[in-house]
Every structure is written in structure tokens, then in C-alpha cells.
Amino acid sequence: MRQIILATFIWIAFGITALAQVTFNITSVPANTPEGAVLYAAGNFNGWEEGNPDYAFSEVADGTYTLTFEPDPGTLMFKFTRGSWATVEGNADGGFLPNRTLEYDGGQLEVDLAIASWEGDSPGSSTAADNVSVVAEDFYMPQLDRNRRIWVYLPPDYTTSTTDYPVLYMHDGQNLFDAATAAFGEWEVDESLNALFQNGDDGVIVVGIDNGGAARLDEYSPWVNPSYGGGEGDAYVDFIVETLKPYIDDNYRTLPGRDHTGIMGSSMGGLISLYAAMEHQDVFSKAGIFSASFWFAEACYDHVSSQGKQEDMRIYMIAGAQEGANGQQVADMLAMEQVLLDAGFEESEVIAAGHPDGTHSEWYWKREFPAAYEWLFANVNTEVQEEASGFMKRVEVFPNPGGDTVYIVLPEEKPDLKCRVFTAEGKLVRLIQPDGRRMSLAGLPPAAYLIGFYLKSGQCIGMKRLMVQK
Incomplete structure (x- = not known):
């Protein structure tokens, strides 16, 4: 009797395991799918391997594709590819398609699905420039x-x-x-x-x-x-x-x-x-x-x-x-x-x-x-940046921390030099053209700032950090 019960239990357990199957049927694919292309499922059930042969679909005579596998119960997340992420499926416009999801409670489940496009292949959907x-x-x-x-x-x-x-x-x-x-x-x-x-x-x-x-x-x-x-x-x-x-x-x-x-x-x-x-x-x-x-x-x-x-x-x-x-x-x-x-x-x-x-x-x-x-x-x-880098290494801003007025010591005359003062968050708070050495910061609250130095062309040749204290 024990042997019969044990055999029955094994048979039932085997039967339950055998019934734990999901079948994906792809009922249609894009018209531009290459002839002979192999389709794959990639998801959280196979480590998101985009070309795993164990998850390759079989093509049926009527032009559909089928795949049966045995995932653990839970939320299945997946996409279909032609073997790589570069050939992943897209949405109806040929754009990005988020992960598909399917709630799987165990047992046998058969799902019919369609592939709308291959990402980036839909005519007219690209916004990339010609170059x-x-x-x-x-x-x-x-x-x-x-x-x-x-x-x-x-x-x-x-x-x-x-x-x-x-x-x-x-x-x-x-x-x-x-x-x-x-x-x-x-x-x-x-x-x-x-x-x-x-x-x-x-x-x-x-x-x-x-x-x-x-x-x-x-x-x-x-x-x-x-x-x-x-x-x-x-x-x-x-x-x-x-x-x-x-x-x-x-x-x-x-x-x-x-x-x-x-x-x-x-x-x-x-x-x-x-x-x-x-x-x-x-x-x-x-x-x-x-x-x-x-x-x-x-x-x-x-x-x-x-x-x-x-x-x-x-x-x-x-x-x-x-x-x-x-x-x-x-x-x-x-x-x-x-x-x-x-x-x-x-x-x-x-x-x-x-x-x-x-x-x-x-x-x-x-x-x-x-x-x-x-x-x-x-x-x-050009060599301009090397010159600018050498110039900036010799620029001095003092006192630092400073108050309403700070002084800039330039290593050489640059009459067209302009300064922009930014907050630590990158917000421009003041445009200044120093008279050669004096810069007014009156009205700026105590904080950390960046002073950017700009040529007439608009090129930023460097920045200095400054603390303002009152």
C-alpha cells in the first residue's frame, strides 16, 4: 500500500510539474521580417539573454511561431528579438516598446501575441539627422x-x-x-x-x-x-x-x-x-x-x-x-x-x-x-586653450572668502575680459566687466559662487571658486 501511495504521489508531482508550462504563440510578425529569421524570447525567466537557443521559437507552417517553456510562477517580464537587442521588437510606430508583462500562477498557460514592428524599422519614424x-x-x-x-x-x-x-x-x-x-x-x-x-x-x-x-x-x-x-x-x-x-x-x-x-x-x-x-x-x-x-x-x-x-x-x-x-x-x-x-x-x-x-x-x-x-x-x-589654461593659473581673486568687493589680479592686460558670477547651483546672478582688479559683489547673499572668465568671443577660459561672507 505504501508503495502504491508513494507511486501515486510521484505521479501526481510529476504531472503537476509537467503541467507547469507557458506557451507563447506569435500570430503575426512585421512584413519586413527577414526570411528565415529566428525569433527568441528574452526575459526575467532566462536572465534576459536575447539569443538563448533554449528560448528560440519554432516556425509553424501557417507562418506563426510557437515556444513552450517552464518558468516559475510569478510576474513574467519579457520581449521578443531576432537574436540581439539591436533587433528587438518595437511599438506600432517602430519606436521603443516597454517590457511585456504576464502574471503566471502556474499550470498550463497559452498566450497569443503579435509583434508590431522591429524597433527603428518603421518608415518615417526616425528623427536622426542625415549625418x-x-x-x-x-x-x-x-x-x-x-x-x-x-x-x-x-x-x-x-x-x-x-x-x-x-x-x-x-x-x-x-x-x-x-x-x-x-x-x-x-x-x-x-x-x-x-x-x-x-x-x-x-x-x-x-x-x-x-x-x-x-x-x-x-x-x-x-x-x-x-x-x-x-x-x-x-x-x-x-x-x-x-x-x-x-x-x-x-x-x-x-x-x-x-x-x-x-x-x-x-x-x-x-x-x-x-x-x-x-x-x-x-x-x-x-x-x-x-x-x-x-x-x-x-x-x-x-x-x-x-x-x-x-x-x-x-x-x-x-x-x-x-x-x-x-x-x-x-x-x-x-x-x-x-x-x-x-x-x-x-x-x-x-x-x-x-x-x-x-x-x-x-x-x-x-x-x-x-x-x-x-x-x-x-x-x-588650437593652442588658445593652452594659453588660457596658463593664464587662469596665474589669475588671483582675493580676499577669498570675500565681502561686497573683491579684487582680481590678472597676469596680463585683457581689456575685453568679462566675468559671470554663478551660484553653486549654476544660476547666473551677475555679469561684470572688471576694471582690471576691482569687482563689486554688493547685494549677493553669503554663499559659495563660481566666477567664470570669458573672452569677447564668448569662450569661457576658466573659473574660480569664491566664498562670499558678510
């Missing part, structure tokens, strides 16, 4: 054994000139140039740079690297956060330095030296940009750090301290007062600014601007991108 192109949909990342879409923006005169250009490497490539691939709006990097070029900017090449979807947090931090992941940042940065940059330098007319190479990103992209700039000061001389997620790994502060200043740098940080509880994002940024200064960087090398209306969003980063780019890359093709 933006995709280097490769599946550029191989040997350090991570993954593939990734890589974008490139070329200056408007690239095809008609023989000029070599500086290069800016940027993360979250989906969000930089094209609304069709941007989840929450695009930065409009191409539109901003094209407008600056028309107004006399020398131009820059921008290389956009798509994020890895579910692997984004892992790739954008070399440190592990026990709640969110991380830990692959070293390999990701090595990919940029050892694989991607050599490819770009070999295939495009670049200025490959560190003086002409920058890196920029927002949120977790800001965290990994600062890490890359500090870890590879021999490769990068400028970094744009937008709304950086320093909270993700407090070890980032120690990293800056331990690396210290090895080369001259330009580091442009922004954060919004609407980011984080009680403006925590701004506080974290200002803390990092102090760490950078303690690590040996000059005040003229670091800008930390807070904005009262800034939120953790693409519209904010889009708005602030042109100013950051202009400061980071100002006159990188």
Missing part, C-alpha cells in the same frame, strides 16, 4: 562576449573636408539621436551639434553605445550593489578603450590623443563615465557627468581619491534639485566635486552645476548638453 548612422547593429564586445549596436554622428562637413575631429563617447546610445529608439525622449545630440556647427563650432565625432537592456546596471558599474547588481564596469570600459576606440580611430578621421577624447553619460552612464575618465586619464581628458548615480556605489568617491590627478582634465557635472529626496543628487554631486578638488584637480578643471528645475530625465540632459559640450571641447584644435 547619423549605425556603425553596426551587432558590434562584438569581446570583453563581455556580447554584441551591441553602435551609432556614429559625423560633423556636417565630414564628407567634404579633410579635417580630423575630436571624439566624444556616449552611453545609452538608444536615447541620443533618434526618438524611434528612445524610451523616454531623446537628447537630440545631433540637432544640437548641427546647430552649433552652423554657428561656427569646429565639429566633433560622437560615438553612441547602446545600453545592454537588462545588463545595463551590470555594465555601468565596476562595483556590485547588493540590491541592483553591477560588477561588469571594468570589462565595459575595457571594451571602449581596447576595442571600440581603436576601431573608430582606424575607420574615421579622428584626433586620437587624450586631449581630443571625451566620455559622457547620465545616471548610471554618469557613474561609469567618471570611472572611465579617472581609470584611464591617459585616454580621456574630458568627462560629462550628468545626474550621476553615485549612490549606487559609494566606493566611487574612494576611487577618485585613490586615483588622484594624473593629468589635466575637464569634468563637467550637473544635477537637478528635483532628483532624489531633498535634492540628494545635488548634494552627492557637490560631495564628489570636493573629492575631486582634494584629489588634486584645480577649480578651473571642475564644474558642478545644480539646477532648481532639473529632473532625472532626458529633457533635462538634452537642455544642458550644448553648454557641457562647448566647455569640454572649447578650442581643442
Whole structure:
């Protein structure tokens, strides 16, 4: 009897397990789906592997596709791909499609689904400028054994000139140039740079690297956060330095030296940009750090301290007062600014601007991108910046802390020099043309300020920090 009961229990348990199946039926695919394409499911049930053969669909004779697998009960989150994130499904307009979700309670479940488009493929949906192109949909990342879409923006005169250009490497490539691939709006990097070029900017090449979807947090931090992941940042940065940059330098007319190479990103992209700039000061001389997620790994502060200043740098940080509880994002940024200064960087090398209306969003980063780019890359093709740097090192502002009046000692006469006074949050509060040494600050409340020094052309040649006390 015991054997019969045990056998019955085993049979029932086996039966329950066998019945724990989900079947996805894809009833229709976009008309431009390549013939013979293999479709895959990628989700939280398989580690978000976009081309896992165990989750490949079988094509049925009627042109539909089917996949049966055995997930654990719970909320299933997933997307469909043709084998890589570069060929992920899109919404009805060919734009970004959020993760699909399905509540699964166990047992057998069959679901009919349709793929509306492949992201970025819908005619007319792209907003990228004509001088933006995709280097490769599946550029191989040997350090991570993954593939990734890589974008490139070329200056408007690239095809008609023989000029070599500086290069800016940027993360979250989906969000930089094209609304069709941007989840929450695009930065409009191409539109901003094209407008600056028309107004006399020398131009820059921008290389956009798509994020890895579910692997984004892992790739954008070399440190592990026990709640969110991380830990692959070293390999990701090595990919940029050892694989991607050599490819770009070999295939495009670049200025490959560190003086002409920058890196920029927002949120977790800001965290990994600062890490890359500090870890590879021999490769990068400028970094744009937008709304950086320093909270993700407090070890980032120690990293800056331990690396210290090895080369001259330009580091442009922004954060919004609407980011984080009680403006925590701004506080974290200002803390990092102090760490950078303690690590040996000059005040003229670091800008930390807070904005009262800034939120953790693409519209904010889009708005602030042109100013950051202009400061980071100002006159990188000329000797003017070297002269300006030497000039600023000899500028003195005293007393500091000061009161209603401070004095500026210039190493040489510059009659067209103008000064702008900013709050620590980046708000312009005063325009001043000093008479050579005296500057009135009457009416400014006690606080920390930045004094920017500008030539007649509008070029900022440096900044000095000033404390005002009354």
C-alpha cells in the first residue's frame, strides 16, 4: 500500500510539474521580417539573454511561431528579438516598446501575441539627422562576449573636408539621436551639434553605445550593489578603450590623443563615465557627468581619491534639485566635486552645476548638453586653450572668502575680459566687466559662487571658486 501511495504521489508531482508550462504563440510578425529569421524570447525567466537557443521559437507552417517553456510562477517580464537587442521588437510606430508583462500562477498557460514592428524599422519614424548612422547593429564586445549596436554622428562637413575631429563617447546610445529608439525622449545630440556647427563650432565625432537592456546596471558599474547588481564596469570600459576606440580611430578621421577624447553619460552612464575618465586619464581628458548615480556605489568617491590627478582634465557635472529626496543628487554631486578638488584637480578643471528645475530625465540632459559640450571641447584644435589654461593659473581673486568687493589680479592686460558670477547651483546672478582688479559683489547673499572668465568671443577660459561672507 505504501508503495502504491508513494507511486501515486510521484505521479501526481510529476504531472503537476509537467503541467507547469507557458506557451507563447506569435500570430503575426512585421512584413519586413527577414526570411528565415529566428525569433527568441528574452526575459526575467532566462536572465534576459536575447539569443538563448533554449528560448528560440519554432516556425509553424501557417507562418506563426510557437515556444513552450517552464518558468516559475510569478510576474513574467519579457520581449521578443531576432537574436540581439539591436533587433528587438518595437511599438506600432517602430519606436521603443516597454517590457511585456504576464502574471503566471502556474499550470498550463497559452498566450497569443503579435509583434508590431522591429524597433527603428518603421518608415518615417526616425528623427536622426542625415549625418547619423549605425556603425553596426551587432558590434562584438569581446570583453563581455556580447554584441551591441553602435551609432556614429559625423560633423556636417565630414564628407567634404579633410579635417580630423575630436571624439566624444556616449552611453545609452538608444536615447541620443533618434526618438524611434528612445524610451523616454531623446537628447537630440545631433540637432544640437548641427546647430552649433552652423554657428561656427569646429565639429566633433560622437560615438553612441547602446545600453545592454537588462545588463545595463551590470555594465555601468565596476562595483556590485547588493540590491541592483553591477560588477561588469571594468570589462565595459575595457571594451571602449581596447576595442571600440581603436576601431573608430582606424575607420574615421579622428584626433586620437587624450586631449581630443571625451566620455559622457547620465545616471548610471554618469557613474561609469567618471570611472572611465579617472581609470584611464591617459585616454580621456574630458568627462560629462550628468545626474550621476553615485549612490549606487559609494566606493566611487574612494576611487577618485585613490586615483588622484594624473593629468589635466575637464569634468563637467550637473544635477537637478528635483532628483532624489531633498535634492540628494545635488548634494552627492557637490560631495564628489570636493573629492575631486582634494584629489588634486584645480577649480578651473571642475564644474558642478545644480539646477532648481532639473529632473532625472532626458529633457533635462538634452537642455544642458550644448553648454557641457562647448566647455569640454572649447578650442581643442588650437593652442588658445593652452594659453588660457596658463593664464587662469596665474589669475588671483582675493580676499577669498570675500565681502561686497573683491579684487582680481590678472597676469596680463585683457581689456575685453568679462566675468559671470554663478551660484553653486549654476544660476547666473551677475555679469561684470572688471576694471582690471576691482569687482563689486554688493547685494549677493553669503554663499559659495563660481566666477567664470570669458573672452569677447564668448569662450569661457576658466573659473574660480569664491566664498562670499558678510
